[in-house]
Amino acid sequence: MDEYVDLLKTNDLKITHHRLAILKYLDDHRTHPTAEEIYQHLKKTNPGLSRTTIYNNLETLSDSHIIQRLTICPTEHRYDFNIGMHHHFICKECGDIIDVDFQCPTVSSIKKHVADQGHRIEEVHGYFKGICKDCLEKKRREQSE
Amino acid sequence: MDEYVDLLKTNDLKITHHRLAILKYLDDHRTHPTAEEIYQHLKKTNPGLSRTTIYNNLETLSDSHIIQRLTICPTEHRYDFNIGMHHHFICKECGDIIDVDFQCPTVSSIKKHVADQGHRIEEVHGYFKGICKDCLEKKRREQSE
DNA sequence: TTATTAAATTGTAATGATTCCAATTTAATA
DNA sequence: TATTAAATTGGAATCATTACAATTTAATAA
Incomplete structure (x- = not known):
């Protein structure tokens, strides 16, 4: 505490x-x-x-x-x-947001590119949208009924 | 048309x-x-x-x-x-969203990583938050008054 | 420990983007 | 030209968030 x-x-x-x-x-x-x-x-x-x-x-x-x-x-x-830089996956079906444990090595060069345009970057966000594993399995089960 | x-x-x-x-x-x-x-x-x-x-x-x-x-x-x-994959920069000051013309070569491997977990990816989004060039200049001008 | 004060908390009302819905109109097809 | 499913409409409802004014409290100094 x-x-x-x-x-x-x-x-x-x-x-x-x-x-x-x-x-x-x-x-x-x-x-x-x-x-x-x-x-x-x-x-x-x-x-x-x-x-x-x-x-x-x-x-x-x-x-x-x-x-x-x-x-x-x-x-x-x-x-x-968790304020450390990390990406997310958000499920369109259930709304769950899952951490993506994969560091993107390109971020620094994109940040440099944006900064070179004159903008000041304070936050970096990356995320994927789709259907999560659990919802996909639920759908498959429903279809095979 | x-x-x-x-x-x-x-x-x-x-x-x-x-x-x-x-x-x-x-x-x-x-x-x-x-x-x-x-x-x-x-x-x-x-x-x-x-x-x-x-x-x-x-x-x-x-x-x-x-x-x-x-x-x-x-x-x-x-x-x-523009539905092609591209990142954005959003200004916290004026709210403008600016296109980031910089392809991220790492996307495909991160997508593979997420897909390997069993999720289905339908959209990829990357964006930066901060203060845009114009707003930074406006602030500088205001301070030097 | 107590008094002071700026900041935190509260509850209610207001806001504002978005969705819902039932009635009406219309684009596409036969 | 008739049919019908889909599109449009406008007003009402929803719901996350913010605004605000009154009250309480954490931090500081006496």
Whole structure:
């Protein structure tokens, strides 16, 4: 838990119960949850919790680059405790977002290309859209019935 | 204009005035417009046009892969006439989306890696977030005042 | 420990993109 | 020209997110 305290301190953010709880939840659930999922979970042990607090803090934590906001989902934002550069796969069927554990060696040269145009890069995102393994298998089972 | 007719015919979609107008607008405006921008423009020459028609057709055209929907913007969808694989740069300041003309040679091997996990890939997206050249210059000018 | 203050939290209301739906119109076909 | 499935329409509904003003609290200094 001290790890989260340090993260907040380093970024000059006040240590609040909610922030620690949000960080712990995201650290424990690497499924790229939505604000609503986080809210529903934390509300159980903290009935007075406001949805706005979740939104405020997810923004604050994202702005401080303690977590990262994924905007690859068409309907809602998703949040990731892992701020290291990594790609994602998003399933059009079930909406799951899966980490792609494959470093792209070309990124640095593309970044250089973009920077050479005069733009300042702050984030790099790569993702694939399609149908995940589980949903494909479910479909196959349904068809062979 | 026949080009657009062919696109629709090939995909077994009815040839309607609105669809042709949407395709022409997207072809002429490679700025990745929003549904609202397209609606506002086409309404000028077609007052009876409904916003829902724009939404319906953008979905239909995206589903048929005649155009592509970009979901990289946190607040709204953007649409691209260019369905060829290409990356984007999105400015956090002005919201502009700029094409990145740089083919990533690594894509095929990452795709293979993801496919080997059992997932089916249908779309590939890469984008950078940051501050564009124009906004950087504007900021510099403001600071030196 | 206590007082101070800027920041965090709260709940409600507002926003705004998108979708839903039922009625009407139209493009494609026979 | 008649038929019909698909497209269009407009208004209502949805739902994630934001705005806001009042209240509470974490951090700091006395």
